[in-house]
Amino acid sequence: MTKQQANWSPYDNNGGSCVAIAGADYCVIAADTRMSTGYSILTREYSKICKLADKSVMASSGFQADVKALQKHLAARHLIYQHQHNKQMSCPAMAQLLSNTLYYKRFFPYYAFNVLGGLDSEGKGCVYTYDAVGSYERVGYSAQGSGSTLIMPFLDNQLKSPSPLLLPAQDAVTPLSELEAVDLVKTVFASATERDIYTGDKLEIVILNADGIRHEYMELRKD
């Protein structure tokens, strides 16, 4: 008698793409708002972006139930931190916390592909990119999700900066201004929507700078 295989998986992929770009004194985080399962669209207005702290914003694609659980967990840990230290968590600290949180579920991973954006303690933009089990790296820009293979090469072409590993070190600040970066993000999503079925409907952009947080929205193709 052959062994019965499990025909139920605890995971699902709700699709979508996320992008973050770090600038000299700003950070742009963007994600589309389409939530799908298989070939069906569940909703056109689901936000994948979550503000974790004053200077940390996370965008996650993948399995949104796991993303929701992860956001709740981080929000709770941030609240405890605020009670114990009487201040908000910095973006690099939140980055390490997210990495550890993901790794603690190493044997039953959160199916979430995250990108964390914010301002570091000097006010410069920082973007951290993650895999599903917590390995992370600080980068100048990143894309995650179903459209990432379409978006990343374009961002490499426009924004490619010298690797931080080079010695003698070369300056790696993105030369774009805030408005140019927002425009680039809109262009990138418009293109990704054309060729990725899971990306579309509406684009939500969050811009973090010294003055605070700003939101922008743009319509994308709904087909």
Add this chain to the structure above:
Amino acid sequence: MGIRAILSSHLPNGQFGRHSLCLAAVGREIMKLDTSGLESAASLFGASSELFDGFATAPSFELPVTNDFDGFQKEAIQMVKPAKGTTTLAFIFKEGVMVAADSRASMGGYISSQSVKKIIEINPYMLGTMAGGAADCQFWHRNLGIKCRLHELANKRRISVTGASKLLANILYSYRGMGLSVGTMIAGWDETGPGLYYVDSEGGRLKGTRFSVGSGSPYAYGVLDSGYRYDLSIEEAAELARRAIYHATFRDGASGGVASVYYVGPNGWKKLSGDDVGELHYKYYPVMPSTVEQEMVEVSGA
């Protein structure tokens, strides 16, 4: 892998295979999982919280409730497709230890990053290299750094390379069979001089003078072994390490990016160079202007 065969034949756990997880809860002699990497909930809320009266929650990795743990891990790992392609190398020579690595991370066929730090600075006199699962290496190296620091505070002296590599090897051994993927080298300088150990997630730990780990390691070994002498100077050893990484990135698709070279000496480690391998190619093999055999010229008029 030969090492796996040797180790498993000597271990009582080897024959239990996938059931070792259940036995871990039952048997006294079974290796206990190292949970130092996990925080206990008690430390978060403070010792006198009402929530934890009467019992202490033991820290543990959550495990999925399933009959088929291995099958589940196999599927789950497919989703993550951790970075495996890499080239790292390290060797001991007269002046100390030379450590070098590439910087490419691949997820299946997609290059997820060209700027991964594969040489991890555990403390100012010890380095670890990363090969295998990026998250596994990052997390456990950071944990090792914490343990080394605690050792220093508890014993008022630095931990030896032997000790540090043993700590890591024991942690990885306790998670043997659960799908961690770590192939690392611990290089450092302690009271006995330069030290180099290879540690992997199968539980293997080897002391040696020359190692290369990763998908590009056969190519790196070729260059490294043919050029190695014990009495190299620091510049010669750095150039040998750089060339070995370059040649590995040239032939191995899963390796590339920036070739970083570090030196570990009596005063600790120092980063010697970080060169883009694309540029190294043209430095080693410059384009020679060749004589033109036939040249097209504009035809004037009609």
